[in-house]
Amino acid sequence: MSRAQRLLDLIQLLRGYRRPVSGAMLAETLGISLRTLYRDIETLKAQGAHIDGEPGLGYVLRPGFMLPPLMFSEEEIEAIVLGSRWVADRADPALSAAARSALTRIAAVLPADLKANLDTSALLIGPGQAIAAGDAELPVIRAAIRSESKLRISYLDGKGRSSRRTVWPFALGFFDRVRIIVAWCELREGFRHFRTDRIGKVQVLDKRYPRRRQVLLKEWRASEGISEHRNFGSD
Amino acid sequence: MSRAQRLLDLIQLLRGYRRPVSGAMLAETLGISLRTLYRDIETLKAQGAHIDGEPGLGYVLRPGFMLPPLMFSEEEIEAIVLGSRWVADRADPALSAAARSALTRIAAVLPADLKANLDTSALLIGPGQAIAAGDAELPVIRAAIRSESKLRISYLDGKGRSSRRTVWPFALGFFDRVRIIVAWCELREGFRHFRTDRIGKVQVLDKRYPRRRQVLLKEWRASEGISEHRNFGSD
DNA sequence: TTCACTACTGACAGTTTTTGGCAGGGTCAC
DNA sequence: GTGACCCTGCCAAAAACTGTCAGTAGTGAA
Numbered sequence: 001m002s003r004a005q006r007l008l009d010l011i012q013l014l015r016g017y018r019r020p021v022s023g024a025m026l027a028e029t030l031g032i033s034l035r036t037l038y039r040d041i042e043t044l045k046a047q048g049a050h051i052d053g054e055p056g057l058g059y060v061l062r063p064g065f066m067l068p069p070l071m072f073s074e075e076e077i078e079a080i081v082l083g084s085r086w087v088a089d090r091a092d093p094a095l096s097a098a099a100r101s102a103l104t105r106i107a108a109v110l111p112a113d114l115k116a117n118l119d120t121s122a123l124l125i126g127p128g129q130a131i132a133a134g135d136a137e138l139p140v141i142r143a144a145i146r147s148e149s150k151l152r153i154s155y156l157d158g159k160g161r162s163s164r165r166t167v168w169p170f171a172l173g174f175f176d177r178v179r180i181i182v183a184w185c186e187l188r189e190g191f192r193h194f195r196t197d198r199i200g201k202v203q204v205l206d207k208r209y210p211r212r213r214q215v216l217l218k219e220w221r222a223s224e225g226i227s228e229h230r231n232f233g234s235d
Numbered sequence: 236m237s238r239a240q241r242l243l244d245l246i247q248l249l250r251g252y253r254r255p256v257s258g259a260m261l262a263e264t265l266g267i268s269l270r271t272l273y274r275d276i277e278t279l280k281a282q283g284a285h286i287d288g289e290p291g292l293g294y295v296l297r298p299g300f301m302l303p304p305l306m307f308s309e310e311e312i313e314a315i316v317l318g319s320r321w322v323a324d325r326a327d328p329a330l331s332a333a334a335r336s337a338l339t340r341i342a343a344v345l346p347a348d349l350k351a352n353l354d355t356s357a358l359l360i361g362p363g364q365a366i367a368a369g370d371a372e373l374p375v376i377r378a379a380i381r382s383e384s385k386l387r388i389s390y391l392d393g394k395g396r397s398s399r400r401t402v403w404p405f406a407l408g409f410f411d412r413v414r415i416i417v418a419w420c421e422l423r424e425g426f427r428h429f430r431t432d433r434i435g436k437v438q439v440l441d442k443r444y445p446r447r448r449q450v451l452l453k454e455w456r457a458s459e460g461i462s463e464h465r466n467f468g469s470d
Numbered sequence: 471t472t473c474a475c476t477a478c479t480g481a482c483a484g485t486t487t488t489t490g491g492c493a494g495g496g497t498c499a500c
Numbered sequence: 501g502t503g504a505c506c507c508t509g510c511c512a513a514a515a516a517c518t519g520t521c522a523g524t525a526g527t528g529a530a
Contacts, residue, residue, distance in 0.1 A: 003487095003517075004239065008304075012346050022476065033519045038478065048306040055477045056527030063309045067302070068344050069243070071283040074298040075333035076340070078377070082326070082409065083318025083334060091317070098310035099318060105311070109303050111247050120449040122380045124417075126410035142313075145357040174317065175361035176411045182359075214355040238488075238516095257505065268490045273507065290497040290506045 003040075004068070006030060010040055011049060011066040020058030080106075082123040089125045091174065092138040131177060134196030138172070140204060141181060141196075145169050150207045151183070154200035163187065167194070168209035170216040184209070184216055191220045238275075239303070241265060245275055246284060246301040255293030315341075317358040324360045326409065327373040366412060369431030373407070375439060376416060376431075380404050385442050386418070389435035398422065402429070403444035405451040419444070419451060426455045 001009075013029060014021065027037040041059065045051055050062035072080070087099035107115045144151050154164045167183035178195050185192040236244075248264060249256065262272040276294065280286055285297035307315070322334035342350045379386050389399045402418035413430050420427040 015346075015349075020476095023478095024476085035479095035520075036518055039517085042478095047304055050306065053477055054527075055525070056475060058476070065307050065309075065312050065345065065349065067305045067307065067341065069239070069282055069304055070302045070340060070344065071285070072300050072302065072337060072340065073285075073333065074300075074381075075330065076337040077300050079322045079326070079330050079334035080315060080319055080337050082330070083320070083322040084315060085318070086321045086409070087314045087318040091314070095310065095314050095317070098308065099314035102307060102311040102315050105305065105307065106302065109305065110300065111250075114250075114300065116449065120452050122377070122406045122448065122452075124406055124408045126408045126415070128411045142357070146309075171357045171359055173359045173361045174321070176363045180361070213357065214351065217355050217357075258507095259505085270491070270508095271489055274489085277507090288506055291499065291504055293505075 006032070007040055007044055007047075008066065008068055010037075011044065011061065014051065014059060014061035017060075020054065020060045022058040023053075026059070078121070078123055081118060081121055082125070085123075085125050090128070090131065092135040092179075094139040095142075128176065131179070134179065134199055137199065137202045138179065138196065140202060141169060142172065144204050145172065145213065148208050148213050150205040150209050152201075152203040152205055153194065155194055156198045156200065162200075166205070167192070168211070168216065170213045170220070182217075182220060184211075191223060241267070242275055242279055242282075243301060243303055245272075246279065246296065249286065249294060249296040252295075255289065255295045257293040258288075261294065312353075313356070313358055316353060316356055317360070320358075320360045325363070325366065327370040327414075329374040330377075363411065366414070369414065369434055372434065372437045373414065373431065375437060376404060377407065379439050380407065380448065383443050383448050385440040385444050387436075387438040387440055388429065390429055391433045391435065397435075401440070402427070403446070403451065405448040405455070417452075417455060419446075426458060 010026065010030060013026060023034055023037050023041070027034045030037070032040075041051055041053065044066075049066060050064065051059055052062065053059045081103065084099045084103050088096050088103070090096075091099065103118075107118055110118065141151070143149075148168075148170075150166055151169050152164070152166050154162065156162050165185055165187040167181075167185050169181050169183040171182040173180040173182060173193075178197060181194045181196060181199075183192060183194065184190070245261065245265060248261060258269055258272050258276070262269045265272070267275075276286055276288065279301075284301060285299060286294055287297065288294045316338065319334045319338050323331050323338070325331075326334065338353075342353055345353065376386070378384075383403075383405075385401055386404050387399070387401050389397065391397050400420055400422040402416075402420050404416050404418040406417040408415040408417060408428075413432060416429045416431060416434075418427060418429065419425070
């Protein structure tokens with residue numbers, strides 16, 4: 001196995017653990033000596049991987065993905081740049097910052113002429129209508145979805161009725177003017193959609209919901225009759 | 236210098252030429268033997284680079300970018316995926332296909348668990364309003380922008396007046412419901428915006444316009460009073 | 471404090487990979 | 501044919517990588 005491949009394997013291996021893993025364990029799994037493992041870790045760090053090593057504990061990889069060398073066609077890069085710009089312009093501040101940071105990261109490794117080209121890329125995102133409020137809590141909600149945590153929300157529905165519910169959020173829909181949380185509602189015992197601008201308080205409960213996010217998503221799609229995996233009906 | 240770095244350099248070097256370059260020339264520039272160069276080319280091809288080698292001519296790289304190993308945070312990947320999905324849903328068929336292909340390319344190199352995660356990503360794009368027509372010509376227009384070619388178009392303006400013009404297209408704006416070509420108009424001797432759904436026939440002229448796309452873009456921004464580099468006013 | 475466990479670094483010899491040179495084969499244009 | 505180039509196999513030299521060993525230093529628990 002080539003060294004480059006082994007470095008990727010090491011990253012993926014680290015990704016699998018939440019707790020710190022000792023170098024000795026990693027070395028054995030990869031079939032290499034401890035000394036070589038240290039050298040590999042050093043190389044990965046130099047390549048930008050966020051690996052923290054603490055004496056007495058082990059190694060942890062900060063959440064993220066490592067992509068190997070990748071070739072994109074001109075159109076593919078244009079698509080990615082345009083899409084990231086849309087996110088940078090239209091998503092909530094946290095995700096918008098992530099999109100800009102991703103673009104910066106890509107620009108950093110391109111030669112100067114390409115970078116200039118990217119900065120003045122011909123594909124632009126128009127301003128569009130203002131997004132309804134409710135953005136402040138989005139990072140919290142995304143985190144809850146990732147960790148499959150229950151949420152306690154107060155909600156004002158379309159007819160002006162207020163309620164407090166515990167929900168299992170598993171998806172976030174981006175429309176032109178609103179964002180919608182897709183969740184299982186404990187109160188109604190069914191799938192419900194919540195416009196973020198109609199949500200009052202959000203409280204992340206310290207409890208995981210009892211089902212997998214992927215499964216909920218699949219069932220919800222079936223219940224909505226959604227064939228394409230990208231779209232969904234409005235609330 | 237590491238081999239991996241040299242492979243990237245080779246790609247960038249190839250990118251710089253439009254005409255075929257001989258292997259001997261590349262080898263000398265990189266400071267390696269011809270034999271090694273052939274091996275490097277072989278490796279790059281195996282990694283997915285589109286390098287065409289023709290006996291008697293030399294090597295040419297089909298337009299595209301090679302990204303080195305890159306580390307993205309969880310939010311950055313989410314931003315890229317969401318953005319690419321927006322493009323896949325909302326852009327014209329050609330760009331949409333490119334976005335899907337880019338996502339597939341990324342998914343292909345991720346471990347199985349991550350790929351599943353990406354397939355069922357929590358961030359979705361809502362369907363939104365239908366895009367006004369005029370998409371068929373977009374790939375042609377994008378190509379004209381890239382190559383800085385003049386376009387001959389027939390246009391129906393907002394007041395129903397028809398005209399035929401020669402324009403220098405340098406940007407494409409994506410709004411929620413329409414797309415807009417930003418161009419210098421030879422007829423009006425000024426910057427003009429053209430909704431793609433109001434364009435009749437499009438003909439790419441075999442003539443480059445006499446100024447750089449980047450410069451036109453900069454001047455247009457100044458004339459519109461646009462500070463941010465992502466937004467622009469409606470037509 | 472000591473102990474066990476861990477991250478790290480340097481040196482050096484053995485192993486593996488990479489490299490360059492050589493010989494030869496193929497294609498294309500003239 | 502000739503010249504210019506791409507491409508492959510082979511092998512020895514060069515370079516990079518690897519494992520072993522020795523040692524430093526930080527952490528948390530007993």
